[in-house]
Amino acid sequence: MTGSIMDTFFEECEELLEAMDAGLAAIEEGDQDPETVNAVFRAVHSIKGGAGAFGLDDLVAFAHNFETVFDDVRSNKLQLDEKLIQLLFRASDHLSDLVVCARDGGQIDEAHHTVLIAALAEYIDEEEEELVFEPMGMGAAFEPAPLAEVQQETSYDIRFHPLKEMFATGNEPYFLFQALADLGTLSVKLDDSELPGFDAMEDGESYLSWELTLVTGESRSSIEAVFEFVEGLCELSISSEGDDAAEADALAALNAAFGIPLAEDDAAVALPLEQPAPEPVEASAPAEVEAEEVPDSAEDAVVEKAAVAKKDAAKSSGPKPTLRVELDRVDRLINAVGELIINHSMLAQQIANLDASDTRDVETELEGFKNLARDIQEGVMAIRAQPVKPLFQRMARIVREASAATGKTAKLITIGEATEVDKTVIERLADPLTHILRNAVDHGIEAPENRAAAGKDKAGEIRLTAAHRSGSVCIEVKDDGAGLNRKKIRQIAIDKGLIPADAELSDSEIDNLLFMPGFSTAKEISNLSGRGVGLDVVKNAxxxxxxxxxxxxxxxxxxxxxxxxxxxxxxxxxxxxxxxxHTMVVPITAIVETMRGNEDMINNLGSDGTLLSIRGSFVPICDVAGSLGLRTSTTNEPAGVYLLVETENGDRCALAVDDIHDQRQVVIKSLDGVCGNVPGVSAATILGDGKIAMILDPESIVTASSSAAVFDTDRRMNNAIAS
Amino acid sequence: MQLQAETKHTEHSEFVSFTVAGQAFCLQITQIREIRRWQPVTVLPHAPADVLGVMNLRGAVIPIYDLSARFGLQQTEASERNVVIVVSVNDKPVGLLAESVSEIISIDPDDIQETPQVDSRNTMDFIQGIISQNDEMVRIINLNAVISSPEQVSL
Amino acid sequence: MKTRVLAIDDSRTIRNLLAACLEEAGFEYHSAVDGREGVDAYPDVAPDVVITDINMPNLDGFGVIEELRGEGINSKVPILVLTTESSADLKARARAAGATGWITKPFDDESLIFALKRVTGAVA
Incomplete structure (x- = not known):
């Protein structure tokens, strides 16, 4: 139970951290709305509250410091200047680290932790500083007594007289007595001697007192804890047999002062207390707080009302209602829809094979089935789709950190934060994007003096964009730095033996050398992009x-x-x-055009190259069977069908296949964990007849055959992955 | 795995024996998920000789290995008479092509003999012990050595 | 009849903790995610006791107490304030608004039940 609540806590933390980052970003942009500051405060506060429940002390302590500073911002004791905003950003980043540490059990960076606490402490004034180090105790200053221990029983005499204010707070003497009765054996005597005649009774006034005797093994503090909520709202005295004479005398004197007779003939209220509560006289007393008695409250009320009005206005434009669903359930549904689509193809195939004279009606119905299945599939996939905003917000942090580490100034501008992408894609994009952004700051953006010399703004700009583009999601990271040094890249690739010294490469091919394994342009290993990983990791991901x-x-x-x-x-x-x-599947998105092959289209080029002529232009032919090692290449014979595909860098290529059957929706089955990376293949699918078909990756088939140099390195990369 | 088979079981363990390239092999019955008749599989491009391809097992894509080729014996000409033994390796189903399944052997773990040292190191790694059954030698397959992990199968 | 609790807190974690503890102890648990929703839910839930957080969006805990105790609703049920702050000032403010008692976060099951017992008597 606690485990799942803890999961909830960490899930909630992620949302709160996002809210906090969004708030801080808005504040940095100049958002002066007090509600923005409030929202950040609440986020930190909620993290602290939850962390406390699970005994995550580091998190609690840090959140507390953070919150204290923010509270002062909230109450305008502190002015938000650039320096403080930067500190708050760093504190928010650290808080997020602490959450991750608490969740995954990592080590926190102690030095950084200490520095930040000290930096925050500078903003906390003396008086509050005491609070900072106040230990987070258990609730209610109440320690339940250990049960196993047999304790000496003591008899306590308790005298209790509620003031009328007590009833305004909803406290009820009877319940307090019940709580006392739990501690031991209690006897209660009502003292109604102060009760005036009926005519003289004033509404809301408190006339009654009680004398209680409690025989208990519990300590005096346990008894005091029962009266915690009514402290200051009643007259209370607790004395025990063991109390010294002076105290007993004092009590007697006090009692005398109240004119309480110590006679035994007062009406005794009999326990047990399990019976329904007797209608207490006090219950009819109107509960009210008079503003005069509490100087602050009137003013507060005005403030609160104003706040309420404002928040009400905010509420109307609030978020749409949402439903939280376990991811497992959604994934099961997705699998089921996948099976439904496969089932449809099987059915369609069997109907086609039927020896029936007229299947048109069935086919029409089947078409409806197909459309419904597609609707369901799209609906289910939409559940998994999430906006990239949180991911982009995290990237803002990466840029901040990278800027700090390199001494450069870089600003991240995000565009298209609302673009929705599959949840898994978002999760797995975090690492590659982090890498690209670090790279952009480290290698892309120039040092401030160089920028100034080039007539640019000293602060570099990185644009992170997400957009939907023809059935795909496009994410771009664009910096306004110096651009790639192609001469240098080429030289490094030659030095490292990645390409032959005489390789003829286009600009685009040179640029993309960066994605080769083992390529790193930094001469010295820098703090950021070093670590022995290159952009090939990005490509793989x-x-x-x-x-x-x-x-x-x-x-x-x-x-x-x-x-x-x-x-x-x-x-x-x-x-x-x-x-x-073999039956295989080619993604429709990659195909520009399909055409039947004939001899006139084939043109030889050199010893083994062949080009396909299409309306006067020539594109290289790539024999899929040959590329996959399924048969020796026969490219000078016309293939059954050519699929014209376009690669990422705009090159076109004609994939030669034997035949095309149809176009359909296929369910992608990953080959991860089944057989490692298969060159030319991106995944598998299950066809209508239950057989598995490979889903081809045109990009890698084309690259594999387009240039010998690239082919070699690509193969090396594949080997590296497979081993 | 080896220790488990040799020392932990004091009661009889059950093994399923089958033939691969004419030789008798066996696997502990608990390692086997199911046995299926051979059906043509989907070939994986550029796959090594001992990886036959992938098969659809109730919606899951599972790799099929040719045990014979894996042991360095000749490749099996798979046909309808052959069987695919589906085992679990690291909780993932994997299919192993064998010629035919023979019988279930119940054996006292004490009767499992250590593999005598022979020259063929490759084979040695795959065999974790031998059983004498009806005067025939049955080799116990060390499954984890045969398929260390699906990802590690280099292609 | 079970004692009916209305818990108002914007933190899902805290709500879950409260729900787990209170349901285990036999209370009837109702919740609201912010002050406004809490006040709005009050008439329908008709709780025997209210537990409210202080820092919340759309009406904070003080606002909740004031509205519940105010003329419109004129509630007499005990209201416990959930607070991480143990400052006397905050308690005084809550009490002035009409809070019955407080529960300091982090709370354990025992102190939560103990606090409820002191303001509602019967447990569950």
């Missing part, structure tokens, strides 16, 4: 998601990384083809 990444650059103006990802990971539109007797 994106490829694993069925996406593609490329880079383009304009000298002096900057570079741009483009990541193209499929909208969903589960289903795609595919063209079913046959290749050397």
């Amino acid at each position: 994106v490829t694993a998601l069925g996406g593609r990444v490329s880079i383009s650059s304009v000298p002096g103006e900057g570079s741009m990384f483009s990541i193209i990802l499929p909208l969903t990971l589960a289903v795609m539109d595919g063209m079913v083809v046959s290749v050397a007797g």
